[in-house]
Amino acid sequence: IGEIRRYLRDNNSIRVSRSLRDTAYKALQSKEKLSRELQREPTITEIAKDLDLPREEIVLALDSIQDPISLFEPVFH
Amino acid sequence: MVNQMKLEFLNRSENESFARVAVSAFITPLDPTVEELTEIKTAVSEAVSNAVIHAYKEDEKGLIQLECKVDSERRVIIIVSDHGVGIEDVSKAREPLYTSKPNEERSGMGFTVMESFMDKLEVVSGTDEGTRVTMLKKLDKAYGI
């Protein structure tokens, strides 16, 4: 446990907000790439595999960058 | 029901994002596409933000419940409820562009968005009895798993 803590301290003193934004950016790129390759929308699992990240990171990150509403609203205005 | 959960949280606007992520995480084992997930999240946002904005009087602390069930046919059922002021005329409230708060830049499109992103929408409400919004969406077949 001491070792895990030291590892975390050395590597992760950054804020969650920044880390999530980085992951979200990668996830969007991966989504574009996989959409082209698969000729359909990729699933969360496929993106997670592509980035070698846990699915839960992807889920959290995808929510951190954009409010889906703000993506959608211009259609109606 | 293959899996189910319930959330309860305060009527604070940051809990809209919390509810959205909680639902996303809960249905992630079904491996939805990003598009399906975005649609469900958007519908959840609209239902929860309605409860945050409309259900309780200004500065009144109120609780919002969200229930989610998934079954073996990949159906996702989401129920958002509050014990707030309720809606007098539900059919009018569901009309596109109708809003009771035109001065606050509300679009009046919340129910329309829920309806178009989900397969089914049911709204049960009554003055001073609170509101209960039930939404259903059947996910496409699973690709990745």
Place this chain on the structure above:
Amino acid sequence: MVNQMKLEFLNRSENESFARVAVSAFITPLDPTVEELTEIKTAVSEAVSNAVIHAYKEDEKGLIQLECKVDSERRVIIIVSDHGVGIEDVSKAREPLYTSKPNEERSGMGFTVMESFMDKLEVVSGTDEGTRVTMLKKLDKAYGI
């Protein structure tokens, strides 16, 4: 209390990840460090997996509750509870390496992990009365917000 929420879910192993993400999303507005969030998530995992694995008899469907509160001093309080078989001897259960299921590759380190990653750990339990694990962690002050 500045914000609070409650979850309730079935004792299914996939809900461990659900609980972890839900707690993460709930405390994200406080913008913790990645280290703090990882520690909290690991502690939540241990508490929830204990309730999934130990609280109910095999094949018994049981409910698990998780409550989370954050206050104005950046304290995060997490309570995980079940209504399962309970723990006869809590101090023994909390000892490092103690496990009642040595044959199933349990490490017996669950409570030790919770204790070392959080600032406080309280375990209240009794045979057939279920178990209630309360954990507290104070987040470092925020620079970014």
